[in-house]
Amino acid sequence: MRTHHSPARRHGETVDRVSGRIVTAGVAPPYSRLAPEQCAALSEASLEILERTGVRLLAPEAVELLARGGAAISEGNRARIPRRLVERALETAPRRVVLHDRSGRPALPLEGARTYFGPGSDCPRIVDHRTGERRAARLADVRDAARLCDALPNIDFVMSLFIPSDAPPALADRLQFEAMVGNTTKPIVFVTYEMSGCADVVAMAEAVAGGADALRERPFVACYINVTSGLVHNTDALEKLLFLAGKGLPALYVPVVSGGTSGPMTMAGGLALSNAGALAGLVISQLKREGAPFVLPGFGGDALDMRTMVDPYCAPEPRGMAESLGHRYGLPLFTLGGGSESKVVDGQASVEAGLTMLLGALSGGHLFHDLGYLESGLTGSLAQLAVCNEIAGWIASATAPVEITPETLALDLIDAAGPEGSFLKLPHTRRHMRERWYPTLFDRDNHAGWLAKGGRSLSDRAAEQVSAILERHRPEPLPAEAAAAVRAIVARAAGDIPAALETEASRA
Amino acid sequence: MHDGLLAAMRRSILDGDPDRSAALAREAIERGLPPLDAVRHGFVPGLDEVGEGFAKGDLFLPDLVMAGEAMKAATAVLEPELQKTGARREILGRIVLGTVRGDIHEIGKTLVSTMLAAAGFEVHDVGVDVPAETFADRAREVGADIVGLSALLTTTMTAQRDVVRALDRDGLRPRVKVIVGGAPVTRAWAEEIGADGYGEDAVAAVSLARSLVGR
Numbered sequence A: 001m002r003t004h005h006s007p008a009r010r011h012g013e014t015v016d017r018v019s020g021r022i023v024t025a026g027v028a029p030p031y032s033r034l035a036p037e038q039c040a041a042l043s044e045a046s047l048e049i050l051e052r053t054g055v056r057l058l059a060p061e062a063v064e065l066l067a068r069g070g071a072a073i074s075e076g077n078r079a080r081i082p083r084r085l086v087e088r089a090l091e092t093a094p095r096r097v098v099l100h101d102r103s104g105r106p107a108l109p110l111e112g113a114r115t116y117f118g119p120g121s122d123c124p125r126i127v128d129h130r131t132g133e134r135r136a137a138r139l140a141d142v143r144d145a146a147r148l149c150d151a152l153p154n155i156d157f158v159m160s161l162f163i164p165s166d167a168p169p170a171l172a173d174r175l176q177f178e179a180m181v182g183n184t185t186k187p188i189v190f191v192t193y194e195m196s197g198c199a200d201v202v203a204m205a206e207a208v209a210g211g212a213d214a215l216r217e218r219p220f221v222a223c224y225i226n227v228t229s230g231l232v233h234n235t236d237a238l239e240k241l242l243f244l245a246g247k248g249l250p251a252l253y254v255p256v257v258s259g260g261t262s263g264p265m266t267m268a269g270g271l272a273l274s275n276a277g278a279l280a281g282l283v284i285s286q287l288k289r290e291g292a293p294f295v296l297p298g299f300g301g302d303a304l305d306m307r308t309m310v311d312p313y314c315a316p317e318p319r320g321m322a323e324s325l326g327h328r329y330g331l332p333l334f335t336l337g338g339g340s341e342s343k344v345v346d347g348q349a350s351v352e353a354g355l356t357m358l359l360g361a362l363s364g365g366h367l368f369h370d371l372g373y374l375e376s377g378l379t380g381s382l383a384q385l386a387v388c389n390e391i392a393g394w395i396a397s398a399t400a401p402v403e404i405t406p407e408t409l410a411l412d413l414i415d416a417a418g419p420e421g422s423f424l425k426l427p428h429t430r431r432h433m434r435e436r437w438y439p440t441l442f443d444r445d446n447h448a449g450w451l452a453k454g455g456r457s458l459s460d461r462a463a464e465q466v467s468a469i470l471e472r473h474r475p476e477p478l479p480a481e482a483a484a485a486v487r488a489i490v491a492r493a494a495g496d497i498p499a500a501l502e503t504e505a506s507r508a
Numbered sequence B: 001m002h003d004g005l006l007a008a009m010r011r012s013i014l015d016g017d018p019d020r021s022a023a024l025a026r027e028a029i030e031r032g033l034p035p036l037d038a039v040r041h042g043f044v045p046g047l048d049e050v051g052e053g054f055a056k057g058d059l060f061l062p063d064l065v066m067a068g069e070a071m072k073a074a075t076a077v078l079e080p081e082l083q084k085t086g087a088r089r090e091i092l093g094r095i096v097l098g099t100v101r102g103d104i105h106e107i108g109k110t111l112v113s114t115m116l117a118a119a120g121f122e123v124h125d126v127g128v129d130v131p132a133e134t135f136a137d138r139a140r141e142v143g144a145d146i147v148g149l150s151a152l153l154t155t156t157m158t159a160q161r162d163v164v165r166a167l168d169r170d171g172l173r174p175r176v177k178v179i180v181g182g183a184p185v186t187r188a189w190a191e192e193i194g195a196d197g198y199g200e201d202a203v204a205a206v207s208l209a210r211s212l213v214g215r
């Protein structure tokens, strides 16, 4: 794939007048779905839920921390959390988290109006770009996805787009991480089933970074934790949260409320409830270790589709609400979109991905995940991921700051050319022509040109782009020593997990 | 003669109004409408209409669920009368339902549970992250006809097989039937582990359960 000149600055950046350096802090997103008073009302509602209804915590250490912090405990594990604990946690949590690349260079400052795009995770199935077939995903697909993300210029971080069916289930999370870290240098957001998997993955990341301190100072991984609901926090989720806070590593802590089933049908109540859960997580992380990096969910207020019973990933109604609220708190956000409920790489998939990504970018989505999802997170597609990369490039260009200077106004050239002048032969034209965005997938040929290239649709071109990249792209290899250390941890886990020996290939 | 009453019964189901359907059931008894007629010509047509509306996409899941609640309220009132006439309307069957060990996804499981109960099954919802032995124990305790297993993770699908084995070991099968579901589960998987049926959604779960108890 040809890479084109991209704008010097991206949306969400300003240039410091004194130092001339690009800054990302303190820049407000251009779009806010909610007004400040609405954010205040929602935040108040969440605080009331925490104080009045309380949250069930299925991990004793979390209950103890809260009890010592001043929460009222009933029924053994139901904590009613006073607002001062939340207010204090909002003060001690870092307002900026910087994800680094694999070699320890700062890559993604999560703050201000920035939005970084990455894939979704853990789809059991893949629509194979080579054949169009929908089949169980395999470990090779996880590797391919990571390698593709590594190559695509507008994909900023990596997740394991697939859950491999040919890996022993109990080891899948470790193997997913090994596959990712060996195939990309970009920051990684990982998911594990249980606490033990989380500890193993962190150990692998420490081995790669050069130790626990190095990883804490320059984290290239963050853990995505799903929580049962706003007010029920499952054991694994809490154990992971406490473990990561203890280590000073970033946790993305996401209680999920499904409107009409596990929470109110109305968006305000749904978001107030899931936000209450997120704030409870924040308090626990800060009680464990003040200043532990914590990333708030930038989504919420969703509902089950009451006609099909499917949990939609791209519903329009709640877009932007959680981002508004998150920006009010001023903490880093983990947002969601770029997927589709469509079963194939088609017009619907492009539209749902494009609109959600654009709104995410305008709302300051920080870490924005789920690119490449089809079928509401049950199927992933590399071709769709390539389409999303194209969309992300389009958005970066559409939201880039506009430069207005004597050079870009070009008044002298306009005057010299006069009313009938041509600009084609001017050096100025050649100097600036590559500042424009050129598609790598979207078709701009004339009709004859399009026919000459096979007269194909976007999905066909995307599949071809994926094949070409996978054929050619060789990511910077993981240093042999680090790779061996990672392998050793996988092997040890395989020894610890007897069930791992019973492989379950080609089940789904 | 009872046309107005029957129409009101149908309406109470469409409105999903359990208070109203129960009141109409009492009115039927007072006015001497045979209870079986009340069920067949009053309430059931409402239920059918809701089912059709849902299939067409005009009605939503909560319409279906509340129609089921209204139906339950009406039959609770009519049940004693039905028994007197010997035309006892029994429960369709007993089902133990839960999400398997290691898995905390409950939304789909709870929907299936609600719909089965609304359809007239006695459902024992054992919750999430449930060990295989618990399914077997509860099935024995309540005399279950069916055990329903939900799994949303490829890693926990294998636990569905553990339950099948536990039921086999306890000698509960083939009398107790096993049905499985959840997003990653397929018909092929159900066959592989020797389950008796697979349902892709809550509506399919109801027809599957009905067919397994011969209703």
Ligand code: B12
Binding pocket: A121, A122, A123, A124, A163, A191, A192, A193, A224, A225, A226, A227, A228, A229, A254, A255, A256, A258, A262, A304, A309, A310, A311, A375, A376, A377, A378, B102, B103, B104, B105, B106, B107, B108, B109, B111, B112, B148, B149, B150, B151, B152, B153, B154, B155, B179, B180, B181, B182, B183, B184, B198, B199, B200, B201, B202, B203, B204, B205, B208
């Ligand atoms: C909501 C959700 C959650 C919520 C669950 C909230 C709750 N209280 O239930 C939370 C946030 C807690 C969660 C957690 C996790 N999740 Co989750 N989750 C989902 C999601 C988005 C929707 C599930 C849902 O509720 N759908 C709506 C309901 C109504 O549908 P349903 O469950 O499929 O049920 C219907 C049918 O399947 C059927 N059915 C269901 N059960 C039964 C039973 C019988 C007998 C029958 C006949 C039919 C039947 O009828 C139901 C109604 O029509 C799915 C993606 C998806 N599209 O499915 C991921 C998904 C299932 N989760 C996934 C993952 C990875 C996880 C986590 C491991 C992530 C993590 N590490 O934090 C954890 C797992 C924790 C654990 N140990 O279980 C993956 C699964 C990958 C895999 N390995 O297979 C998915 C596919 C998303 C993804 N791509 O990442 N999750």
